[in-house]
Structure formats: structure tokens, C-alpha cells
Amino acid sequence: MDILNAQLILPDEIRRGSLSIRDGRIHRVTHTAGRAKKSAGALDLRGGFLAPGFVDLHIHGALGHDMMEATTEAFRTITDFHLRGGTTSLTLTTLTAPHADILRVLAALKPLHNQSLGGSRIVGVHVEGPYISPLRVGAQNPQYVRPPSQPAEWRELLRYGKLVTQMTLAPEEKGAMALIRALRRNGSIASGGHTDANHEQLIPAMRAGLNHATHTFNQMSTITKRGPYRWAGMIEFSLAHDEILCELIADGKHVPPIIMKMLFNAKGRDGVCLITDATKGAGLKPGTEFELFGMRARSTAHTAELVDGSGLAGSTLTMMRAVQTAVQQGGQTLVDAVRMASYNPARQLGRDGEFGSITAGKRADLVWFDDQFRVRGVWLDGELRHQS
Numbered sequence: 295m296d297i298l299n300a301q302l303i304l305p306d307e308i309r310r311g312s313l314s315i316r317d318g319r320i321h322r323v324t325h326t327a328g329r330a331k332k333s334a335g336a337l338d339l340r341g342g343f344l345a346p347g348f349v350d351l352h353i354h355g356a357l358g359h360d361m362m363e364a365t366t367e368a369f370r371t372i373t374d375f376h377l378r379g380g381t382t383s384l385t386l387t388t389l390t391a392p393h394a395d396i397l398r399v400l401a402a403l404k405p406l407h408n409q410s411l412g413g414s415r416i417v418g419v420h421v422e423g424p425y426i427s428p429l430r431v432g433a434q435n436p437q438y439v440r441p442p443s444q445p446a447e448w449r450e451l452l453r454y455g456k457l458v459t460q461m462t463l464a465p466e467e468k469g470a471m472a473l474i475r476a477l478r479r480n481g482s483i484a485s486g487g488h489t490d491a492n493h494e495q496l497i498p499a500m501r502a503g504l505n506h507a508t509h510t511f512n513q514m515s516t517i518t519k520r521g522p523y524r525w526a527g528m529i530e531f532s533l534a535h536d537e538i539l540c541e542l543i544a545d546g547k548h549v550p551p552i553i554m555k556m557l558f559n560a561k562g563r564d565g566v567c568l569i570t571d572a573t574k575g576a577g578l579k580p581g582t583e584f585e586l587f588g589m590r591a592r593s594t595a596h597t598a599e600l601v602d603g604s605g606l607a608g609s610t611l612t613m614m615r616a617v618q619t620a621v622q623q624g625g626q627t628l629v630d631a632v633r634m635a636s637y638n639p640a641r642q643l644g645r646d647g648e649f650g651s652i653t654a655g656k657r658a659d660l661v662w663f664d665d666q667f668r669v670r671g672v673w674l675d676g677e678l679r680h681q682s
């Protein structure tokens with residue numbers, strides 16, 4: 295089929311054009327001065343934006359469901375919801391939990407690896423915790439936080455191979471260096487997060503392969519003073535090194551606009567990936583209360599908060615809204631915001647040859663939206679899976 299008269303969001307520019315899809319792949323991208331003539335079976339976007347489908351590396355849930363439920367119903371609800379937000383590939387993210395619960399999730403997702411249940415394609419699992427810092431737990435359950443000092447335990451997770459695309463860990467914890475090396479050997483992203491590390495601990499971690507920062511600025515160490523001297527934390531270390539790709543929860547709440555701008559300036563268009571970190575509060579009506587890891591939480595118009603007011607309770611973002619926020623509050627061009635939501639995370643997964651940009655030969659994973667950032671259509675492997 296053909297998609298006509300779109301403003302195509304290409305890696306470096308927005309250009310008016312059309313594209314044809316064959317066998318689920320982008321067959322040809324054409325640029326025409328005038329309007330392309332309507333042909334049979336073609337869809338005319340009438341100047342609407344067409345971007346590569348978004349790739350979300352950090353997502354827990356939606357519509358009252360968390361992926362830790364490990365049921366097909368939960369996976370389907372979550373991936374359906376996020377497809378409608380423009381996400382065509384995602385890595386479902388586990389929580390700090392008993393080892394057996396994480397293994398159960400991996401076992402449930404193994405047959406669904408690289409599959410779609412109708413919604414976004416499940417390209418992997420991001421294991422967030424339990425190997426994090428007890429000092430930077432955030433909304434994770436402190437009861438199950440522990441150091442990665444038992445290789446036999448985390449080897450059981452890595453036995454799932456390519457399904458484990460990412461792990462968030464605290465590099466300062468005992469055993470972390472061996473874990474980082476094992477992750478990179480497995481082809482997984484080794485991500486510093488929920489960490490209290492200082493730069494002296496992070497230098498060897500980066501040498502071992504640390505290449506990512508989990509929800510940068512949230513639950514992460516920063517500058518401390520030792521006697522007369524200042525030490526960098528994970529925040530400054532990530533901002534200073536091109537080797538580290540920084541996740542950003544781009545809702546304008548987890549990280550306020552001024553700090554978002556600081557991140558964009560420090561890292562440039564290739565150094566950031568937008569994530570939702572969406573929890574089960576995503577998609578619920580503002581004011582709805584829900585249970586999150588044993589705590590009461592409430593969705594608000596722009597995020598979710600713990601009812602006791604002590605903190606945020608994950609985001610309620612969609613990737614479309616993350617792109618909108620990066621543009622409207624973070625001062626990014628639409629081309630760069632889309633790149634951070636598609637190409638950069640695809641590259642970090644090592645799958646940019648397959649998806650992440652509008653390029654002939656790649657999977658026809660596409661999102662069509664209007665100038666109000668409303669999703670109008672989403673294609674997965676060239677199939678129109680959602681239209682509004």
C-alpha cells in the first residue's frame with residue numbers, strides 16, 4: 295500500500311513526500327513537489343506528520359495493569375494502550391521483586407519475544423532492580439533490594455539470552471562489575487540507575503561496559519562534597535560521557551523543563567532517549583486511585599503521585615506526549631525529539647538496521663499524527679493497527 299502527502303520525519307529533516315510499503319517493509323520513499331495523485335488502496339495523510347514508530351525502553355504498565363502480573367491479558371492491555379500512543383516497539387520493564395517473580399515474567403514473555411499481541415511489538419525485557427542501591431529505591435520495593443553478589447542468581451536471568459535487553463543496576467554495589475560485563479557479553483544494555491555511585495566508582499563501571507542511564511535525574515546520585523573537594527555523581531558522569539545514553543521521562547514533571555534543556559544541551563540529539571516509564575496509572579482518568587507496590591497512588595492530569603504526597607508514582611505518559619513535551623517544554627526540534635523517541639533507542643538495542651527511522655528496507659513501523667500531536671494512525675510491519 296501507499297501512504298501519500300505526508301510530512302515525513304526523516305533522520306535529519308522533515309520533507310513532504312509519500313512512501314510505499316511492500317511485505318511489511320518500507321519499499322520506497324518519494325518526494326514530490328506537488329500533491330501525489332490518489333491511487334487505489336492508498337491513504338492520503340493531507341500533510342499530516344509521519345514518523346518512525348516510537349521505541350520505548352522503559353515501560354511498566356497501563357490501564358490498571360502492571361507487566362509483573364505476567365498474564366497475556368496484562369501484556370495485551372499494556373501493549374494495546376501504548377501502540378495507540380505511537381509506540382511500535384517496547385521493552386517491558388520488571389520491578390524489584392522476589393527472584394522467582396522476575397523469572398516467572400521472563401518465562402511468560404519468552405514465547406512472545408519480538409511478537410505483537412495486536413499492540414506494540416515486545417522486543418525485550420528491561421530488568422529494573424533488584425540490584426539497586428538501598429539509598430535510591432524510589433517507588434521500588436525496598437524489601438527485595440539486594441546487591442548482585444550472587445552470580446548464580448543473575449545468571450538465571452541471563453539464561454533468557456536476548457530477551458533480556460536491559461538491566462538497571464547500581465554500579466557501586468558488590469558484584470556489579472561482573473554483572474555489567476556479563477550483560478554486555480549477552481548484548482544487553484547495562485544501565486546505571488537507582489544508584490548512589492560517585493565518579494570514582496563509575497569510571498571502572500564504564501570500562502566494564504556501562505552504557506546507559508536509567509531515568510536520568512530520577513533516583514540518581516549527584517555532586518557531593520568531601521572536605522574541600524567536589525565529587526561527581528551518576529548525573530554528572532552521564533552528562534559528561536558520550537558512551538552513556540540517557541533516558542529521560544519526558545513529562546515535564548519528573549524532570550522540570552529547565553533541567554530537560556540542560557540534558558539536551560549536554561548530550562545533543564544522539565545522547566538522549568525519551569521513555570515513558572509508564573505505570574499502571576497510564577490511561578486512567580485523572581483522580582483515579584490505584585495501588586502501586588503496596589502504596590496508594592493517584593493519577594493526575596500530567597503524571598501520577600503517591601497519595602501521601604511524598605513522591606511521584608511513575609508516569610502516565612505515552613511516547614507521543616513525550617515527544618510533544620520535548621518539543622514544547624524542552625525546546626527541541628520535532629526532528630530531534632522524534633529521533634530521541636525512535637532511532638536512538640533502536641540503535642541502543644542494536645536494532646536500528648531493522649526499525650527506528652523512515653528508510654527504505656526497514657520495517658514499516660510508522661506513526662501518523664497531526665499538528666496538535668494527536669495520533670491519527672499507527673502501522674506495525676506495514677499493517678494499520680490503529681486509526682482515529
Ligand SMILES: [Zn+2]
Pocket residue numbers: 422432488509513
Ligand atoms: Zn525506576
